[in-house]
Amino acid sequence: MNIPPRHPHRVGAALPAKGRTWAAISADLQEMKAGDPDWKGGRLPALTYFLDEATYEVQGQAYQRFISEPVGFPSSGRMLQEIFSMALPLFAAPEEAGASFTTGGTESVFQAIKTARGRTRDLRNDRYGRFNIVAPETAHPCLDKAAELMDIEVRRVAVDDERRGHAASVQAAMDDRTMMVYASAPCYPFGVFDRIEELGALAQSAGVWLHVDACWGGFLAPFAKKLGRPIPRWDFSVAGVSSISADLHKFGYAPKGASLVMYRDAAVQRYERFEFSNWPRGSYVSPSFLGTKPAGAVASAWSVLQFLGEEGFMGATAKVLEATARLVAGVNAIPGLRCVEPAGECAIVVFESTDAGVDITAVAERLLARGWVRGQMREPRGIHQGVNPAHLESMGDYLRELADATEYVRANRVTGKFNEHTY
CATH class of the missing domain: 3.40.640.10 (Type I PLP-dependent aspartate aminotransferase-like (Major domain))
Known part of the structure; x- marks a missing residue:
């Protein structure tokens, strides 16, 4: 018997015969969301722009x-x-x-x-x-x-x-x-x-x-x-x-x-x-x-x-600029990495490897495995990081993780596979 191939967009769900309760639906939504990146915690390079809970x-x-x-x-x-x-x-x-x-x-x-x-x-x-x-x-x-x-x-x-x-x-x-x-x-x-x-x-x-x-x-x-x-x-x-x-x-x-x-x-x-x-x-x-x-x-x-007014936007922008400055200084302080100049002019930073023993793509993969989603650059091969206010609080943790990932890749001679679709 010939069985037609399953339609790629008809996976795992059918329209319910009867409507479900909001409690059940809400629980499903929360379960699906559990695997999403922690964007409020500054673990995404862009796509989300979180300021604070009040906003x-x-x-x-x-x-x-x-x-x-x-x-x-x-x-x-x-x-x-x-x-x-x-x-x-x-x-x-x-x-x-x-x-x-x-x-x-x-x-x-x-x-x-x-x-x-x-x-x-x-x-x-x-x-x-x-x-x-x-x-x-x-x-x-x-x-x-x-x-x-x-x-x-x-x-x-x-x-x-x-x-x-x-x-x-x-x-x-x-x-x-x-x-x-x-x-x-x-x-x-x-x-x-x-x-x-x-x-x-x-x-x-x-x-x-x-x-x-x-x-x-x-x-x-x-x-x-x-x-x-x-x-x-x-x-x-x-x-x-x-x-x-x-x-x-x-x-x-x-x-x-x-x-x-x-x-x-x-x-x-x-x-x-x-x-x-x-x-x-x-x-x-x-x-x-x-x-x-x-x-x-x-x-x-x-x-x-x-809600924010000029004062609120000035405060938010100050956080972005401070986080960007910390990122640039922190990356440049890690042996084997450097920021592409001009760096951080408007809250975007690209950094690359200066050490033949450090594959920057492997560094990005190591960070991803640790929960830090990073953009990847093709030309030059590097990591692309947009900065928003959420990154200020997490910047210290991120730079420590970045230094650890860089040293891990160097010590273990790890190589990565460039992903064209990180943006």
Whole structure:
């Protein structure tokens, strides 16, 4: 008898014949969660951005209150406008600036590219030609994802000796089909800012859009600068910057599903919208990629901004900067390891092995076995560590574990297998 292969997505569960109690469901959820990383304890390199239990409670309570409501009710409309009013000044936005709330950095970047393409089509009177975007090789892959969906070419170019995108390399790849220059503040692989003042001047002279991806640093860099950190100019204070994406669900300490895309001139947002009326129901208008959006994410982001205020964000950022400084100093003090320079400019640190007897991939595997999930870098081969407030308390334990793992790998001549999918 031929038995068909089991479907890979139909494993171990069927719809219950009768509904189960919440107590039973809750117990199952808790059991499943038991194997997850201790993200509150600082054992993840990124993905989660835990500040403290009080902020976490505000997140959850606000989300719960709006958990079944869509964006579009008067309450969410008011909260969105207030989020924009609170956020835009952090990015030196002019009075005529506008913003949209999205579900994450990928959607924010998508919206910026769609808006830039629509504006470019009108300015060049070219509705059907294929355009290109020029970006440093360190740009986030969401750029290519969005460009693939919109049939736009992405040209990635080399960075300089500090791994920063710069004007000379970008300009060499531009032509008359270039619609956008893309920069990062900072780039995710190395945590360094592209040379955005250079790129702003280039974009202005070429008459093209400059988007700044600040999904990581957007709600960190403004407060770091106020704390005296030497942050380069990267926001709307730089002439030529057309749009900025910044994630509220990173260092804005909102729950997942909260990001902003901001525009120097709100008038361009007419290109951001999708409008359709060629069906029986009537006109359909959507301000961004998703149709229905959860009001819970909006309410939670608004509540966290209100709860923390500037003082709270300054305190959170101080913790991030201190944890980053401890990480850089601690790694550099371990024989056989060193941080890739510039190190820790915006809470991302990459470190590598300087000892042929220490396989850095094996070090990462040893740490994972001890409960420390680490990102792995391919070029250069190393460990990638994002820093958030949760890492401050655990930093001493982590550095001791890192030193022990390094010595274990050296003493036992352990080699590892690089995992392409650690991000």
